[in-house]
Amino acid sequence: xxxxxxxxxxxxxxxxxxxxxxxxxxxxxxxxxxxxxxxxxxxxxxxxxxxxxxxxxxxxxxxxxxxxxxxxxxxxxxxxxxxxxxxxxxxxxxxxxxxxxxxxxxxxxxxxxxxxxxxxxxxxxxxxxxxxxxxxxxxxxxxxxxxxxxxxxxxxxxxxxxxxxxxxxxxxxxxxxxxxxxxxxxxxxxxxxxxxxxxxxxxxxxxxxxxxxxxxxxxxxxxxxxxxxxxxxxxxxxxxxxxxxxxxxxxxxxxxxxxxxxxxxxxxxxxx
Amino acid sequence: xxxxxxxxxxxxxxxxxxxxxxxxxxxxxxxxxxxxxxxxxxxxxxxxxxxxxxxxxxxxxxxxxxxxxxxxxxxxxxxxxxxxxxxxxxxxxxxxxxxxxxxxxxxxxxxxxxxxxxxxxxxxxx
Numbered sequence: 404x405x406x407x408x409x410x411x412x413x414x415x416x417x418x419x420x421x422x423x424x425x426x427x428x429x430x431x432x433x434x435x436x437x438x439x440x441x442x443x444x445x446x447x448x449x450x451x452x453x454x455x456x457x458x459x460x461x462x463x464x465x466x467x468x469x470x471x472x473x474x475x476x477x478x479x480x481x482x483x484x485x486x487x488x489x490x491x492x493x494x495x496x497x498x499x500x501x502x503x504x505x506x507x508x509x510x511x512x513x514x515x516x517x518x519x520x521x522x523x524x525x526x527x528x529x530x531x532x533x534x535x536x537x538x539x540x541x542x543x544x545x546x547x548x549x550x551x552x553x554x555x556x557x558x559x560x561x562x563x564x565x566x567x568x569x570x571x572x573x574x575x576x577x578x579x580x581x582x583x584x585x586x587x588x589x590x591x592x593x594x595x596x597x598x599x600x601x602x603x604x605x606x607x608x609x610x611x612x613x614x615x616x617x618x619x620x621x622x623x624x625x626x627x628x629x630x631x632x633x634x635x636x637x638x639x640x641x642x643x644x645x646x647x648x649x650x651x652x653x654x655x656x657x658x659x660x661x662x663x664x665x666x667x668x669x670x671x672x673x674x675x
Numbered sequence: 676x677x678x679x680x681x682x683x684x685x686x687x688x689x690x691x692x693x694x695x696x697x698x699x700x701x702x703x704x705x706x707x708x709x710x711x712x713x714x715x716x717x718x719x720x721x722x723x724x725x726x727x728x729x730x731x732x733x734x735x736x737x738x739x740x741x742x743x744x745x746x747x748x749x750x751x752x753x754x755x756x757x758x759x760x761x762x763x764x765x766x767x768x769x770x771x772x773x774x775x776x777x778x779x780x781x782x783x784x785x786x787x788x789x790x791x792x793x794x795x796x797x798x799x800x801x
Contacts, residue, residue: 592795619797632753633760635745635779642789651798656757667760668796672776672788673727674697 407432407479409470410462413571414486422574425470425481426462432479433463439478440595441469442613466598467579468586474572475583483564483571489554502553584657585625588664594620602648603641620653620668621645628656628665638669646671681746682715689744689778690719692786698724701739709766712754718743718767719778728799741768742776742788764793 412423427433427443436443447460465473473479492498586606589596595609597618604621623641638652645652651668658665686704693699702721709716719742727740743763745755760775768775774796777789790799 620795626757628758629756631756633755633757635747635753638777638789639779639787646798649798651792651796653795654757665757665761666793666795667757668792668794669777670790670796670798672790675692675778675786675788 407435407473408482409465409473409479410482410484411470411571411575412484412486413567413574420570420574422571422578424467425465425473427465428462430461433461436463436473436478437612439473440590440593440612441465441473442595442597443469444598467575468582469596471575471579471583472586472590474575481568481571481575483567484555485567489552492554498554505553582625584662585622585655585664589622602650603644604652607650608653617649619650621650622653622655626654626656628658631656642669642671645669678713679715682717685744685746685780686717686719688780688784689742689786692778693719693721693742699740700724705767707767709759709762711759711762714754716743716745716755716759716763716767718763718775730799740776741772741774742778743767743791744778744780747779747781760791761793 407427408429409425409427411425414421414423426446427436433443443463443465445459445461446464447462448455470481474481493502586596589606589608593611595611595613596606597609597613599605599607599621601607602621605624606622607618608620608622609618610616621641621644623637633654638654641652651670654667654669656665657663690702690704694702699721702719705718705720707718720739721742722739745753764772764775773792775791777791779787779789781787
């Protein structure tokens with residue numbers, strides 16, 4: 404089975420390299436990730452209706468630690484794009500013309516298909532009512548947006564791509580390595596982990612697929628096992644909220660000596 | 676007030692709250708103390724006046740609860756780290772104690788009670 408491809412973008416801002424979150428564009432990969440308990444968040448909307456944010460589609464956006472978990476456990480690999488790749492590729496006249504022609508063909512094909520379907524629909528409707536009405540004009544309807552970039556497929560694999568892959572993986576590791584231990588600990592217990600900002604935590608934990616189960620736990624930010632004192636007002640707020648929505652508030656830390664994760668679940672006692 | 680007196684005051688306040696306000700029985704301050712970075716922690720055990728969660732229904736009668744009184748610190752940081760909480764579980768609680776009840780004392784005398792379970796614990800049934 405082929406690897407799941409996680410797309411990240413590498414960009415250089417004022418001399419500092421940074422890596423974007425992971426995006427999945429293939430529906431097949433999204434299905435496989437869901438079976439692995441990685442659900443992500445659908446973020447794709449329509450270019451012309453960017454304010455519509457209810458029925459979102461591909462790409463699926465992943466947390467940094469999810470990306471790191473996928474690649475360190477060998478479920479997938481990174482596909483690194485540099486933010487300058489598209490403008491650089493488009494500098495070449497032949498690529499530009501090729502992209503333009505491809506695009507025009509695609510649109511024409513889509514229009515032809517729509518005309519055909521509409522005509523068939525209309526004819527079947529008129530036949531049903533026993534009429535032989537006039538053929539309607541062609542309404543401009545839906546335009547299919549391809550999942551793949553028309554430009555990127557023209558970029559050639561070059562040595563810089565290998566360097567970019569290395570750089571992106573090491574940046575991801577630097578940024579999310581300290582969160583990977585907690586994330587892997589939760590994944591080992593077959594929990595589905597999703598971002599927890601909605602409930603004031605770091606993660607929300609589901610005992611299985613979020614479409615089948617309610618979440619059970621809100622995981623608070625990781626704290627230092629030896630140094631960070633408990634903030635009782637934060638615990639009070641977190642645990643009250645968690646109990647009100649039938650969850651528990653989970654405090655956690657990594658024991659530096661053993662690298663073990665230790666957790667405490669807090670809930671309101673129901674009195675006082 | 677000195678640390679020792681302050682700790683004693685907090686423990687007595689929680690004990691009185693359990694005994695006279697929550698109407699718990701068999702309330703008893705355990706003699707064992709945990710000295711942690713200059714702070715003294717002590718555990719109170721007691722039997723609640725009614726069952727505290729529906730999960731306990733399967734186990735029958737109300738059980739002895741372990742209560743850890745702590746002070747809500749507004750102006751200075753508390754010293755209760757997760758490491759300290761681990762110590763409280765191992766040194767001050769019974770082996771079969773499945774949860775600790777954290778009694779947070781506010782500076783106006785109100786006490787809030789929170790269950791703390793070691794490890795990941797599912798929410799209680801209501």
